[in-house]
Amino acid sequence: MYGHQFYQYPIKKRIEFLNGELRTGQYNSLEELAADVFIDIEDLKEELRKDGYFFVPELKQFVRIEVGHAG
Numbered sequence: 321m322y323g324h325q326f327y328q329y330p331i332k333k334r335i336e337f338l339n340g341e342l343r344t345g346q347y348n349s350l351e352e353l354a355a356d357v358f359i360d361i362e363d364l365k366e367e368l369r370k371d372g373y374f375f376v377p378e379l380k381q382f383v384r385i386e387v388g389h390a391g
Contacts, residue, residue, distance in 0.1 A: 323358040331371050335382050342380045350375055 326334060338353065347353040354361040365375060373382045 321357055323360075326357060326359060331368065331373070335368070335373055335384075339381045350377075350380070
């Protein structure tokens with residue numbers, strides 16, 4: 321998948337793709353994955369932040385954080 325295809329999918333599908341690719345171990349970082357599929361990493365993070373998704377480097381995954389909701 322490449323950037324132009326990636327942005328056609330809904331947010332949840334993009335998160336599934338990114339997290340799935342990162343879980344394979346093929347990429348050492350989100351930046352490496354983003355470069356491989358021609359995605360601007362800062363634009364991506366900003367867009368996903370608007371929907372409550374944040375990248376956690378220690379997990380190498382995007383997670384959804386809902387502000388104002390106690391667990």
